Amino acid sequence: MNRKLRALLVGLALAGGLVVATGTASAGQVGDSTTFDVGYSYGTAGSFTWWNRVTEVQGDVHIADWRMSGDANPVTMINIVFDAMKGSTRIASEGRTVTFDDYPHGTRSIHFTLGNPDLVGGFDRIRITRCSYLETPNGLPPDCMVLGNFSRPF
Numbered sequence: 001m002n003r004k005l006r007a008l009l010v011g012l013a014l015a016g017g018l019v020v021a022t023g024t025a026s027a028g029q030v031g032d033s034t035t036f037d038v039g040y041s042y043g044t045a046g047s048f049t050w051w052n053r054v055t056e057v058q059g060d061v062h063i064a065d066w067r068m069s070g071d072a073n074p075v076t077m078i079n080i081v082f083d084a085m086k087g088s089t090r091i092a093s094e095g096r097t098v099t100f101d102d103y104p105h106g107t108r109s110i111h112f113t114l115g116n117p118d119l120v121g122g123f124d125r126i127r128i129t130r131c132s133y134l135e136t137p138n139g140l141p142p143d144c145m146v147l148g149n150f151s152r153p154f
Helices: 003-025
Strands: 033-038 042-050 054-063 075-086 089-099 107-115 125-134 143-151
Touching (some): 033 143, 042 143, 054 075, 054 089, 089 107
Antiparallel strands (some): 033 042, 054 107, 075 089, 075 125, 125 143
């Protein structure tokens, strides 16, 4: 093969690699946002803005007015926990608690940064867990459940 043809083929191969690399990078980028809305009347809603090693979380934590529900064992307080996860390892965690009486209409605004800025590679998802505290005469432990997992888009 002559030199000009070889140079042309190498150039095309490199250009093809650049196109492929650009295509995969567009799947998600630093600064992308993901919205979340989990837990219905006893949950959280808002958005994650994804950075290299941390994520900005903003939105609200909300609880319904248990006095209007007629439940025999009403939920009087919830705690929402946001865990930054890398595989099955928890990297960082932030929790927010709300009661209906403590915040207007049972809604508490949230805005914080989650993650570890010193951890190379950051984390790959955020797990949201809700713990509901019931008003019961026998003092039952909180009922906790994972509401959702949100993967990092890049």
